[in-house]
Amino acid sequence: MGTGTAIAVDPFVASCTLTPRLEAVRxxxxxxxxxxxxxxxxxLFDDVALVASELVTNALRHAIGASADGPGDRLCQVPAQPGRTHPADYRTPIRISLVHRSPQVVCAVSDPSSQGPVAREADFVAESGRGLHLVDSFSTSWGWHPLAGAGKVVWALFDATPEEPTAGRHRRAV
Structure with a gap:
């Protein structure tokens, strides 16, 4: 009988590392x-996709050194460091994870910034700043936690039990 380490793979936990580029949202x-x-x-796709898009966009914009006023290609660029092969290779990558524990699904996005997300006062004329309001509206609850060393994870919880949405309203119970 051999001595080895058995690694259990949970079919209801999935993770994906995202390259810090505009394509990461897609x-x-x-x-x-x-x-x-x-x-x-x-x-659940519509709600989870909207929230995942917002959380990944926030990670790109605020954690990877985003520039909202330049061309799209510069959004995820970080100044090069001497001896580094890729401008962002000294950073923790963005990672999205989905966890299904019936009757809930958690969408979690980790990034290298230790700064927690801050919901701004809703300004419906501004081009940005409503993302966390959307996360709050389309998930059951959300929050964030610092990671050991550096970085954070922002998570959103979804009810995975099927229900019919009320016409003209989002799915979250008011």
């Missing part, structure tokens, strides 16, 4: 779609 949505469909929870 990759996060694609990851959410395929994971939720694999779990038979495709009906």
């Amino acid at each position: 990759s996060a949505r694609d990851f959410a779609r395929s994971t939720l469909q694999g779990w038979g929870l495709g009906a």
Whole structure:
């Protein structure tokens, strides 16, 4: 009998590391779609995709050194460090994880910043600043936790029990 370490793989935990580029938001949505469909929870996709998009966008904008006033290609660039092969390789990558523990699904996005997200006062004329309000509206609850060493994880909880949304309103119970 051999002595080895058995690693259990949980089929209801899925993670994806995202390259800090504009395409990361689309990759996060694609990851959410395929994971939720694999779990038979495709009906949750719209809400989870919206929240995942907002959380990944915030990570790109605030944690990876974003520039909102320049061309799109500069959004995720970080100044080069001497001896580094990639401008962002000294940072913890952005990671999205989905965890299904019936009757809930958690969407979690980790990034290298230790600064917690701050919901701004809603300004419906501004081009940005409403993301965390959307996260709050489309999830059951949300929050964040610092990670050991550096970085944080921002999470959103979703009810995975099927229910019919009320016409003209989002799915969160008021």
